[in-house]
Amino acid sequence: MCRSIKTLREPYASDVTTEDVRAAALQYVRKLSGFRSPSARNAEAFDRAVDAVAAATQVLLEDLQVKQAPQRHP
Secondary structure, three states: OOOOOOOOOOOOOOOOOHHHHHHHHHHHHHHHHOOOOOOHHHHHHHHHHHHHHHHHHHHHHHHOOOOOOOOOOO
16 A cells, blocks of 8 residues: 555544545556656646546545444433
8 A cells, every 4th residue: 555645534634635536546657657747748638537537535534434433412
């Protein structure tokens, strides 16, 4: 797993931005491809992959159902 990718779901993160999702997608694609920065001939494929991973990540985060913490009664 990419060590620089942080958990983006509640309760580990709040106020996750589009930039957070895209940064995680970029790190993932970099790890899989082995390219920090792709060559000009691979840039379009690289960018499409980042977009696809970011979109899938956003859908996942929106669809996850996180168990609520039990409410404490005083």
